[in-house]
Amino acid sequence: xxxxxYEVKKSDEYLTKAKEVxxxxxxxxxxxxIRDTGPKFFSRSEGAYFWDLxxxxxxxxxxxxxxxxxxxxxxxxxxxxxxxxxxxxxxxxASPVMVDLATELVDxxxxxxxxxxxxxxxxxxxxxxxxxxxxxxxxxxxxxDDGYHGVAPWMQDKSRPGIxxxxxxxxxxxxxxxxxxxxxxxxxxxxxxxxxxxxPYDHPVSRDNSLPEDGY
Ligand SMILES: Cc1ncc(COP(=O)(O)O)c(C=O)c1O
Numbered sequence: 001x002x003x004x005x006y007e008v009k010k011s012d013e014y015l016t017k018a019k020e021v022x023x024x025x026x027x028x029x030x031x032x033x034i035r036d037t038g039p040k041f042f043s044r045s046e047g048a049y050f051w052d053l054x055x056x057x058x059x060x061x062x063x064x065x066x067x068x069x070x071x072x073x074x075x076x077x078x079x080x081x082x083x084x085x086x087x088x089x090x091x092x093x094a095s096p097v098m099v100d101l102a103t104e105l106v107d108x109x110x111x112x113x114x115x116x117x118x119x120x121x122x123x124x125x126x127x128x129x130x131x132x133x134x135x136x137x138x139x140x141x142x143x144x145d146d147g148y149h150g151v152a153p154w155m156q157d158k159s160r161p162g163i164x165x166x167x168x169x170x171x172x173x174x175x176x177x178x179x180x181x182x183x184x185x186x187x188x189x190x191x192x193x194x195x196x197x198x199x200p201y202d203h204p205v206s207r208d209n210s211l212p213e214d215g216y
Pocket of ligand 1: 122
């Protein structure tokens with residue numbers, strides 16, 4: 001398929017191949033980057049750029065959806081990765097660098113007494129909700145409508161495939177920037193609310209981002 005700017009033939013061929021062995025071909029966050037006429041797969045990356053399978057070069061303003069803030073193949077990051085991986089990859093005991101990183105994080109973040117590591121954001125948000133429920137002995141969670149916190153069943157919409165009503169029966173939703181709605185829920189369910197989970201600014205998948213209004 002031809003793009004007005006780039007040829008993406010190899011990407012398209014790979015997507016056809018992918019659909020035979022992977023549901024939808026490309027899933028998760030990557031699927032939102034797919035455009036009929038755009039690139040689907042990368043071939044290499046360096047600094048602020050990646051190249052697609054057809055060797056077109058792009059500036060990656062997404063920074064790999066967050067983690068690549070120093071750019072791809074940054075020499076210091078690659079060196080540290082190599083040093084660590086040479087010692088062993090996924091060994092059956094914890095690595096001491098875990099303690100070093102936790103110490104650094106606890107020193108760096110004023111409100112943090114402890115650090116706990118997960119393999120992704122959804123692990124962290126699910127753990128946060130479990131900790132809040134255990135600590136308060138309460139069930140209900142307030143979240144922002146369309147606010148995204150991972151793929152665990154508690155945060156999926158009732159209409160999603162495989163979700164049953166008990167998965168999220170204690171999840172209450174309010175609109176972003178709506179302090180009144182928050183206060184109403186606190187009045188109504190205050191004795192049973194374990195936590196309010198929200199990003200510091202609203203960044204839903206399919207709408208524009210918005211900042212908190214003054215006083216929110
Ligand atoms: C605010 C927030 N929480 C949780 C997640 C889930 O992270 P992950 O996809 O790494 O599980 C995301 C991912 O975009 C997020 O933006």
